[in-house]
Amino acid sequence: MREFDLVIVGAGAAGLTLAHFAAKIALPGIGPPEIALVEPPAGPARPGDRTWCFWERGPGPWDGVLAARWDTLSVISPSGARHEQAIGPLSYKMLRSRDFETHVRAGFGPNVHPCAATVTAIDDGADRATVRATRPDGAPVSLGAAHVFDSRPRPVPPGARTTLLQHFRGWFVHTEDDVFDPGTASLMDLRTPRPRTGVSFGYVLPTSPREALVEYTEFNRDVLDEDGYEAALRRYTGQVLGLERFTVAAREQGVIPMTDARFPTRVGRRVFRIGAAGGATRPSTGYTFGGIQRQAASVVRSLERGRDPVPPIPHRHRHLAMDSVLLHALDSGRLDGAEFFARLFARNDTREVLEFLDGGSTFGRELAMGLTTPVAAMSAAVVERALAPLRAGAAPERHPR
Numbered sequence: 001m002r003e004f005d006l007v008i009v010g011a012g013a014a015g016l017t018l019a020h021f022a023a024k025i026a027l028p029g030i031g032p033p034e035i036a037l038v039e040p041p042a043g044p045a046r047p048g049d050r051t052w053c054f055w056e057r058g059p060g061p062w063d064g065v066l067a068a069r070w071d072t073l074s075v076i077s078p079s080g081a082r083h084e085q086a087i088g089p090l091s092y093k094m095l096r097s098r099d100f101e102t103h104v105r106a107g108f109g110p111n112v113h114p115c116a117a118t119v120t121a122i123d124d125g126a127d128r129a130t131v132r133a134t135r136p137d138g139a140p141v142s143l144g145a146a147h148v149f150d151s152r153p154r155p156v157p158p159g160a161r162t163t164l165l166q167h168f169r170g171w172f173v174h175t176e177d178d179v180f181d182p183g184t185a186s187l188m189d190l191r192t193p194r195p196r197t198g199v200s201f202g203y204v205l206p207t208s209p210r211e212a213l214v215e216y217t218e219f220n221r222d223v224l225d226e227d228g229y230e231a232a233l234r235r236y237t238g239q240v241l242g243l244e245r246f247t248v249a250a251r252e253q254g255v256i257p258m259t260d261a262r263f264p265t266r267v268g269r270r271v272f273r274i275g276a277a278g279g280a281t282r283p284s285t286g287y288t289f290g291g292i293q294r295q296a297a298s299v300v301r302s303l304e305r306g307r308d309p310v311p312p313i314p315h316r317h318r319h320l321a322m323d324s325v326l327l328h329a330l331d332s333g334r335l336d337g338a339e340f341f342a343r344l345f346a347r348n349d350t351r352e353v354l355e356f357l358d359g360g361s362t363f364g365r366e367l368a369m370g371l372t373t374p375v376a377a378m379s380a381a382v383v384e385r386a387l388a389p390l391r392a393g394a395a396p397e398r399h400p401r
């Protein structure tokens with residue numbers, strides 16, 4: 001068995017972020033940690049390429065590899081009212097998973113040991129845990145460490161009152177004419193037809209006057225089939241955006257559970273969960289990348305100080321409670337989701353909404369924000385949610401290719 005200080009299981013956003021920052025610290029009495037980063041070979045366990053959007057105040061660690069960034073965001077109401085706002089000092093940033101991975105791997109020093117293997121079991125212990133895995137040639141491998149961080153996708157744990165799916169497909173479009181404003185990203189364009197339950201919206205992330213990622217998204221319980229997403233995107237690009245001559249260079253699709261289930265991050269004396277599997281996804285939005293960054297920063301601080309490195313859920317309790325109410329209100333059909341989001345952005349400073357979503361707002365500000373939303377529907381949802389039974393979990397995030 002090979003021994004390490006840390007074993008990180010999975011080299012997605014969470015595993016790579018933690019490896020990147022943890023590799024640079026010194027553990028008390030030890031020095032730079034020896035880290036094994038275990039990732040399966042290409043195959044069904046590996047998630048497909050994806051594009052992450054997130055926001056940050058000022059410069060950030062991934063600025064050198066961003067695909068795009070925007071300082072102005074727009075939200076468009078169902079009737080077409082456009083709310084556009086400069087968000088400085090925040091920026092909305094786009095990062096492609098492949099660029100991120102190449103960049104992070106290129107920066108690894110000799111203390112990071114990538115290991116191509118599929119983890120089959122993790123055995124906890126008092127002082128060390130053992131990760132058991134299988135190499136691509138079928139050979140078994142065992143890795144021991146004082147701390148194991150596991151980012152493998154998990155089913156949603158039991159104990160959810162409401163679990164919706166954020167499901168979406170995007171087209172990377174190339175147009176023949178200059179039609180996009182690369183200075184502005186649309187966050188939500190609510191001019192899409194209201195689905196039977198939940199809410200739908202489109203958005204446009206332009207990377208040049210002729211190139212953009214155009215997405216169609218729904219928050220509800222049931223994913224669409226192939227034809228359903230294609231039809232929704234044809235309708236959105238044609239009837240709503242009025243795009244005429246364009247080609248689709250690539251597609252991106254995904255499903256992210258939006259759930260009020262609680263995700264335990266400590267699953268053994270020496271074993272912890274991180275990333276989407278460790279509760280990093282904000283239930284009301286599906287945004288995860290920012291939470292992964294905060295969670296990794298906290299783990300690294302604990303390791304540096306010789307503390308138990310339990311990954312925190314990177315969202316405040318009261319925000320999770322608010323999100324639970326919103327999920328219930330959307331699911332029950334009491335709330336017109338399009339009206340809710342349009343009003344939230346039209347009547348509040350977009351920066352304050354983004355800060356709220358990152359956990360940086362004050363309670364007073366949140367109360368004021370709450371009063372700009374449909375109060376009657378939300379109050380009814382608070383009561384109904386409190387009475388709602390706890391249900392078993394749903395399927396984890398899927399990765400269609």
Ligand SMILES: Cc1cc2nc3c(=O)[nH]c(=O)nc-3n(C[C@H](O)[C@H](O)[C@H](O)COP(=O)(O)OP(=O)(O)OC[C@H]3O[C@@H](n4cnc5c(N)ncnc54)[C@H](O)[C@@H]3O)c2cc1C
Pocket residue numbers: 009010011012013014015038039040045046047049050051052053054117118119120151152153252253254255256274275276277286287288289290397398399
């Ligand atoms: C298409 C798509 C777009 C998204 N866009 C955004 C966005 O714009 N902004 C945002 O904030 N969030 C977004 N998300 C949500 C979230 O940020 C991503 O899902 C993110 O990739 C989660 O990272 P993770 O490391 O937690 O999990 P994953 O990326 O799922 O990583 C888990 C890792 O575990 C590995 N693994 C699995 N099984 C094994 C095994 N047996 N042994 C070893 N390793 C294993 C996998 O290969 C993988 O590398 C998006 C999600 C999808 C699907």
